[in-house]
Amino acid sequence: MYCTSPVSVPLPPMLTHDDHFADKKEVEDILDQYRDRPPWDRRIACYELSLEGLKQTEIASRMGVRQGWVSESIRKVRELIERK
Numbered sequence: 001m002y003c004t005s006p007v008s009v010p011l012p013p014m015l016t017h018d019d020h021f022a023d024k025k026e027v028e029d030i031l032d033q034y035r036d037r038p039p040w041d042r043r044i045a046c047y048e049l050s051l052e053g054l055k056q057t058e059i060a061s062r063m064g065v066r067q068g069w070v071s072e073s074i075r076k077v078r079e080l081i082e083r084k
Helices: 024-034 038-051 056-063 067-083
Strands: none
Touching: 024 038, 024 067, 038 056, 038 067, 056 067
């Protein structure tokens, strides 16, 4: 086995989702625009419950919907935020 010492190359910092949407006010403004629309009000509620740490199955039972619908709703809200 051939071993060498690690090369010291400065790497850029890893980007995270919060780096792109660090301004919580901007995210809230996007969600407020859609909150009054019929399917989006429940989708946004699912998204906000997931941010509180609830599992998708818990959200589904609390809202009376399928777990798949919760997963799809969370994904659609994230896509909506990323598009804006």
